[in-house]
Amino acid sequence: MRIAIISVPARRRAPPDYVVSLAKGMESMGHRADVVNAWTDDGFRLPGYEYIVVAAEPLSFFSGKLAEALPKILAAGSSLVGKKSAAFVKKNGLFTGRALANLMKAMEKEGLLVNWSDILLNPPHAEALGKRIGA
Numbered sequence: 032m033r034i035a036i037i038s039v040p041a042r043r044r045a046p047p048d049y050v051v052s053l054a055k056g057m058e059s060m061g062h063r064a065d066v067v068n069a070w071t072d073d074g075f076r077l078p079g080y081e082y083i084v085v086a087a088e089p090l091s092f093f094s095g096k097l098a099e100a101l102p103k104i105l106a107a108g109s110s111l112v113g114k115k116s117a118a119f120v121k122k123n124g125l126f127t128g129r130a131l132a133n134l135m136k137a138m139e140k141e142g143l144l145v146n147w148s149d150i151l152l153n154p155p156h157a158e159a160l161g162k163r164i165g166a
Contacts, residue, residue: 032062034164035080039069039087039101049121050086052154056161057084064161069100077108081115082164083143086151087134088121095129097137105141112142117164121151 036054038046046066057064067077077083085105090096105111116138120131127150135145147164151157 032082033080034062034064034082034084035077036064036066036084036086037069037074037077037101037104038066039085039098039104041088041090041098043070047088047121049151049154049157052158053084053086053119053151053161056158057164059158060162060164062164067104069098069104072104074104074106074108077104078110078114083111083114083116083138084119084164085116085134085138086119086121086157087130088123089126089130092124093126094124095126095133097130097133101134102137102140105137105143108141114143116143116145117147117149118145119149119151119157119160 038050054064087097118134
């Protein structure tokens, strides 16, 4: 299965280690996982994937808000209606649950069907979750 992992860190930077571990876990199960940086890449190639994974982190310790790059990359990827997807948020602060709800709301607004969501604790946990995809 072709999987796009959209990395949405709080600030403009390379994909964090938990996103790389998530991709590594998915690839170990025989899937093709490509990491897309929400800050630097565009969403025009997203419709070519069978499964969309969004891995985000809250803007701050006391916030449930996500980076403004998220709605931009999801809106740029047209024809996402009806695609299966997963939402992951990095455990970072008090309102991680609210950040996960905001992420799922943004994804469903673009027509994605969120069938899996979870909170990522650390890179080994992310890799273990990546191995459960498609199982």
